[in-house]
Amino acid sequence: MNSENPTNETVPKVGQGDVVISARRVSLWYGPVIGINNISIDIGQGVIGLLGPNGAGKSTLLKCMTGQLNPRTGQVSIFKQPVWNNAGIYSRVGLVPEQDAFYEDMTGHEFVTYLTRLQGFSKDAASKLADEAIAEMDLEEKRDQPIREYSKGMRQRIKIAQALAHKPDVLFLDEPLAGTDPVGRRHIIKLIQKLGDQGKTIVVSSHVLHEVEQMTTDIVLINRGRIVADGNVYKIREMIDAHPHTIFVDVSEPRKFAALMAVFEDIVSIEFSERGVQIATTDPDACYGRIPDIALDNEMTLRGMTSPDNNLMAVFKYLVG
Amino acid sequence: MSQAPTSADRNPSTGSLFQILLTAQVRTLLRSRKTIALIVVQLIPAIAALVYVIFENVDGLTMFRNIVENVTFPFLIPLAALFYGGPTIVDEMEGRTLTYLTLRPIPKTALFLGKLVAGWVVGCLVVIVPMFVLFLVSLATSDDMGATIGSMGQLSLAAGLGVITYASIFALLGAMFTTSLISGIIYFVVFEMIFAALPVLELLSVRYHLRTIAEFNTSDRLGLLDQLILDKPLVLPLWAGILIVLVLTLGTAAAGAYTFQEKEYRV
Numbered sequence: 001m002n003s004e005n006p007t008n009e010t011v012p013k014v015g016q017g018d019v020v021i022s023a024r025r026v027s028l029w030y031g032p033v034i035g036i037n038n039i040s041i042d043i044g045q046g047v048i049g050l051l052g053p054n055g056a057g058k059s060t061l062l063k064c065m066t067g068q069l070n071p072r073t074g075q076v077s078i079f080k081q082p083v084w085n086n087a088g089i090y091s092r093v094g095l096v097p098e099q100d101a102f103y104e105d106m107t108g109h110e111f112v113t114y115l116t117r118l119q120g121f122s123k124d125a126a127s128k129l130a131d132e133a134i135a136e137m138d139l140e141e142k143r144d145q146p147i148r149e150y151s152k153g154m155r156q157r158i159k160i161a162q163a164l165a166h167k168p169d170v171l172f173l174d175e176p177l178a179g180t181d182p183v184g185r186r187h188i189i190k191l192i193q194k195l196g197d198q199g200k201t202i203v204v205s206s207h208v209l210h211e212v213e214q215m216t217t218d219i220v221l222i223n224r225g226r227i228v229a230d231g232n233v234y235k236i237r238e239m240i241d242a243h244p245h246t247i248f249v250d251v252s253e254p255r256k257f258a259a260l261m262a263v264f265e266d267i268v269s270i271e272f273s274e275r276g277v278q279i280a281t282t283d284p285d286a287c288y289g290r291i292p293d294i295a296l297d298n299e300m301t302l303r304g305m306t307s308p309d310n311n312l313m314a315v316f317k318y319l320v321g
Numbered sequence: 322m323s324q325a326p327t328s329a330d331r332n333p334s335t336g337s338l339f340q341i342l343l344t345a346q347v348r349t350l351l352r353s354r355k356t357i358a359l360i361v362v363q364l365i366p367a368i369a370a371l372v373y374v375i376f377e378n379v380d381g382l383t384m385f386r387n388i389v390e391n392v393t394f395p396f397l398i399p400l401a402a403l404f405y406g407g408p409t410i411v412d413e414m415e416g417r418t419l420t421y422l423t424l425r426p427i428p429k430t431a432l433f434l435g436k437l438v439a440g441w442v443v444g445c446l447v448v449i450v451p452m453f454v455l456f457l458v459s460l461a462t463s464d465d466m467g468a469t470i471g472s473m474g475q476l477s478l479a480a481g482l483g484v485i486t487y488a489s490i491f492a493l494l495g496a497m498f499t500t501s502l503i504s505g506i507i508y509f510v511v512f513e514m515i516f517a518a519l520p521v522l523e524l525l526s527v528r529y530h531l532r533t534i535a536e537f538n539t540s541d542r543l544g545l546l547d548q549l550i551l552d553k554p555l556v557l558p559l560w561a562g563i564l565i566v567l568v569l570t571l572g573t574a575a576a577g578a579y580t581f582q583e584k585e586y587r588v
Contacts (some may be wrong), residue, residue, distance in 0.1 A: 066424060067423070067424075068420060068423065068424075068585070068586075068588070069585050069587075070585055085428075085429065085582060085583075087425070087426045087427055087428045087429065088333075088426050089426070090424050090425055090426045091333050091426045093424065094424075095420065095424045097420045097421075097588075099417045099420070099588065101416060101417030101418050101420075101588075102418065103416075103418060114345060115421055115425070117341050117345070118338060118341060118342065118422070118425040118427060119331070119333060119425060119426065120331045120332045120333030120334070120337060120338060120426065121330055121331050122330055122331075122332075125330035125331070162421065
């Protein structure tokens with residue numbers, strides 16, 4: 001999806017509804033090294049995954065969006081207000097930073113309360129909001145312990161609590177699942193989904209594709225400082241349909257099956273592997289419909305069909321290389 | 322999640338946030354280990370004075386002024402300022418907690434100044450309270466109680482101005498170079514030790530102006546180099562010393578706040 005802007009430049013848009021975060025021709029470099037290069041994007045409501053390998057520019061872009069870094073060219077705005085040196089915007093913005101850093105001598109409750117007070121809340125209101133956020137992150141039992149005694153997962157959760165306590169409309173999360181156990185991870189993913197459903201704008205930066213895949217289908221793929229793809233993950237997958245799509249078919253008579261499939265024009269190659277018959281096709285939709293029919297018509301048992309290309313990893317590998 | 326908080330519960334004005342930050346920072350600094358350590362160091366002159374008073378026959382006022390002139394002013398005041406001024410932003414940078422503060426609706430200038438003023442408050446307490454203990458010890462053997470009390474008032478003023486001036490300078494250096502210790506030491510050696518000992522250049526040192534405010538005896542100055550150029554030591558009036566120090570304080574505080582606002586800190 002794209003949106004127009006006054007200069008008639010077509011800018012990619014992800015997310016729903018009105019534009020909340022807007023970046024125009026944003027570039028930043030670290031000496032001779034380009035961090036991000038001429039990025040323009042509009043982000044609406046919902047959960048958006050910012051994906052890319054390490055060193056792609058995700059954190060740099062996130063830091064420009066949150067006003068921690070000042071782009072050398074271009075501008076980032078949130079709710080149509082410039083971000084850099086505009087403290088007022090942070091009443092509506094929360095950030096879960098990547099770094100594992102805290103005021104270690106504070107208890108979890110003190111930490112969240114202090115930072116919530118710096119959002120302008122009275123002592124009582126901040127304490128109450130801190131209680132709610134800590135409860136949301138399942139840390140009530142540990143709230144009065146110093147943070148230095150927390151495990152890695154707890155530290156991550158208290159970091160999220162401080163970002164949520166003042167109920168921001170926009171939330172940035174930089175590698176939010178780092179260090180969490182599977183239960184904690186599931187909890188955080190569900191929370192992110194819930195916040196997205198509430199109409200908030202959630203930008204999740206990660207290099208772990210399967211985790212982002214669980215949170216959202218709206219992604220921005222970034223590599224070497226540039227956006228290489230954006231939008232719905234399935235639509236992005238369609239972009240690579242020109243690239244042969246691989247399907248593994250586990251069938252009772254693989255050689256007979258392969259011979260029957262080979263006559264179709266969209267079949268590029270057929271190989272035999274431990275996972276089954278590996279078919280490469282240029283028309284995956286037709287092929288998916290054909291496979292069960294062929295198996296049924298020829299009295300073969302179809303035990304399963306899988307495709308490594310039906311996920312973000314395939315998209316990523318294809319686009320990023 | 323519950324409903325969003327009402328506007329009555331929230332006041333994100335700069336003044337309100339400044340006050341919250343200042344109060345929290347003062348509380349944190351007062352409870353910190355470095356404050357306890359520094360108070361112990363600052364009390365050493367008072368303990369030494371007590372020993373002197375017990376075993377020696379000394380005039381309290383003279384002892385008080387000598388200790389303040391030769392120990393407190395050249396060493397203990399800059400030490401306190403280095404502890405509370407330099408780390409204004411550097412501690413948050415090195416602890417990687419700066420992001421939490423800059424992502425609050427408090428302007429960066431207010432953030433910087435709030436932490437600096439908290440450093441002023443605690444730094445002044447850490448210097449002046451032990452000075453007062455020293456004063457009480459000195460009072461026991463003072464022949465002129467009125468002069469001693471007056472001296473305490475004047476020296477407290479000079480000490481307090483010294484703390485806030487040095488702290489502002491170190492805070493500016495911290496904001497510029499993101500390291501408080503090395504830049505502070507370089508500044509201190511160049512301006513407060515070398516320049517302070519040279520004629521005319523001594524005017525560039527805070528130490529010179531603090532001596533003016535404290536009205537220390539100018540004839541006791543390191544006059545050898547002065548005498549090479551001047552007939553008599555440079556002496557400024559009291560009000561000039563106070564004015565210069567205040568201008569220096571406000572100027573470096575403003576410069577530090579501006580630097581912090583405009584500079585990117587990669588945490």
